[in-house]
Amino acid sequence: MTRKFLAGVALATLMITPAMAQDADTVLATVNGSDITLGHVIVARSQLPEQYQALPDDVLLDAILEQLVQQEVVASAVAEDMSQAMQIGLENERRAYLAAMALDAVGNADVAEEDVQAEYDAQYGDAAPATEYNASHILVETEEEAQSLIEELEGGADFAELAQQNSTGPSGPNGGQLGWFSPGMMVPSFEEAVFELEVGEISAPVETQFGWHVVKLNETREQDAPALDQVRADLVEGLRVARVDAYIEDLSENAEIDRPELEIDPALIRDSALIGN
Known part of the structure; x- marks a missing residue:
């Protein structure tokens, strides 16, 4: 509508x-x-x-x-x-509608509780507690600036004050605090530097695509696997997606699909004149 x-x-x-x-x-x-x-x-x-x-x-x-x-x-x-474009459009609409209805029926069917439990066990049953990190940083443009800040910190300067005065990142006004994060949430070079630090330790200058960082590890903690009810919605959604993917894969394997080997100029998909427009 x-x-x-x-x-x-x-x-x-x-x-x-x-x-x-x-x-x-x-x-x-x-x-x-x-x-x-x-x-x-x-x-x-x-x-x-x-x-x-x-x-x-x-x-x-x-x-x-x-x-x-x-x-x-x-x-x-x-x-x-009807023009050729209109006829083709109707064919596309019919195809899309039928496919959407079929996939909705497959995806929206009830997910059995035992399947949810099995998926939870597969993802979290043997999971060891995950380490989370709380860090602060000061972001500057050059390695020289970062090294100069490290020297000030070694001389007793306050990290939060230096971040407020010098950091070009959005966390600067907050003393450079980044809060809690787990592996995979930060860019690799930054994470690697954090993972090598002891609590309270300051890193050497760390380069990322954003500039140069001086990093301080504030705390670490062990986070247990979430309870089933906390991740139930995500598990059900994942099972629905997997079920749809399996349905498409099964149909595709049993369908007669012929893709002739043709050399097609990709720019032709923009040529509406080919269908009478």
Whole structure:
């Protein structure tokens, strides 16, 4: 649905009279011989943005039906004289819709609790406590500046004050504090320097793509594996994604896929003239 849906709400004047034994095939309107059914309205409503779905049902019924009628009026006028681009677009839309519905059905199916538990055990069952680090840094432009700051620190200067006065990084006003982080969260050269430090120790100048750092390790702590309920949502989502991937892989392995060896100029994908535009 597009912005025209709101216009459809304003223009809607059709009233549906209740009838007995209505089902998805109940015809609500006929346009140039093509029926628009209750099923068409139900599907169209299900595809509305959430804010529109919250509208009253009577408003939605009239508005959606009016829009479908208008769409059919226009579509039937051009159906017999579609351009190649329009025909290809319909094929793409059909393909995408069918694939999306199939993958939604596979991905959204219930995930068994035993599968969630098995995935948790696989990821965290044998996991040793992970070390987390709390560090501060001073970021400057040159190695010489970094070395000069290290000498001041060795002479008794306060790290936080030097960071506030000299650091070009966003943590400077906060005394250079970076808070807690685990391996993989910082750039490699910075992490390597942190991992080699003892608590309270200052690093030699460390170069990254951001400049030169003087790093101080404030604390370390051991973080146990999270409880199942803490990561349940992530585990379920991962299982759903894996299930969809396996479904696609299985279908692909059993499909007849032929990719002729052709040399295609990639720039041709921008040539709309090839499809009559």
